Amino acid sequence: MKRSEINARLLEGAKFFEAMHFLLPPFAAYRLPQWREVADRAQEIFDLQLGWDLTAFGGDDFYKQGLLLFTLRNGRVGSAQYPKPYAEKIMMVRENQITPRHFHWHKREDIINRGGGKLVIELYHADPEHNTLVEGSFPIHVNGMPRTLDPGDKVILAPGESVCLEPIHAHLFYAEPGFGPVLAGEVSAVNDDNTDNCFIDGVPRFDPVEEDVEPDLIPAADYARFLPEARHDA
Numbered sequence: 001m002k003r004s005e006i007n008a009r010l011l012e013g014a015k016f017f018e019a020m021h022f023l024l025p026p027f028a029a030y031r032l033p034q035w036r037e038v039a040d041r042a043q044e045i046f047d048l049q050l051g052w053d054l055t056a057f058g059g060d061d062f063y064k065q066g067l068l069l070f071t072l073r074n075g076r077v078g079s080a081q082y083p084k085p086y087a088e089k090i091m092m093v094r095e096n097q098i099t100p101r102h103f104h105w106h107k108r109e110d111i112i113n114r115g116g117g118k119l120v121i122e123l124y125h126a127d128p129e130h131n132t133l134v135e136g137s138f139p140i141h142v143n144g145m146p147r148t149l150d151p152g153d154k155v156i157l158a159p160g161e162s163v164c165l166e167p168i169h170a171h172l173f174y175a176e177p178g179f180g181p182v183l184a185g186e187v188s189a190v191n192d193d194n195t196d197n198c199f200i201d202g203v204p205r206f207d208p209v210e211e212d213v214e215p216d217l218i219p220a221a222d223y224a225r226f227l228p229e230a231r232h233d234a
């Protein structure tokens with residue numbers, strides 16, 4: 001993805017979160033000069049890659065296949081320095097904008113519709129030990145109550161509703177057309193996006209970046225590219 005597109009899409013995301021009254025931490029508004037000022041105190045943010053995250057999952061049309069997220073908090077598995085066992089993200093999911101189907105080997109996550117339109121989650125039965133999908137119905141909890149689904153069934157979350165996704169739940173999601181974008185929350189176990197996403201159809205989690213202009217808001221995955229202080233942990 002071109003840097004100019006990343007800049008534009010992140011600004012749209014920032015405006016959406018503001019319009020939805022979901023307030024982000026101060027560093028969500030930092031540009032390079034402010035990052036340089038705080039860099040010696042921002043080690044946790046750099047190490048855990050808190051902040052903006054934008055992906056087209058390797059595609060060329062972000063609005064068709066893509067996701068904009070902000071990681072609010074996280075820990076690191078087995079780390080004494082970062083012992084939080086939990087993580088939280090906020091996401092902007094657009095109408096018909098698909099996050100391709102995937103499951104997580106370790107992470108258990110609640111996906112919550114925190115406002116806006118309707119979030120459609122298509123579910124499949126995964127076998128995380130063999131990295132495949134399997135036949136047959138499977139259990140899931142929606143709004144704290146059990147349900148049984150068949151592969152390909154959809155759960156549609158209105159604002160306030162949530163679903164608990166476990167490693168057996170391969171999931172694909174998008175916002176239902178006609179109802180606007182969704183402010184989607186994720187409350188989960190500690191998260192490592194570099195190692196804990198199994199995309200069934202083989203798409204990558206992060207896109208290569210083409211630097212056609214200067215960066216504006218900086219995606220967390222790019223801190224090390226622009227800030228020497230963010231590099232020691234790589």
Ligand SMILES: [Fe+2]
Nearest residue numbers: 102104109171
């Ligand atoms: Fe997920």
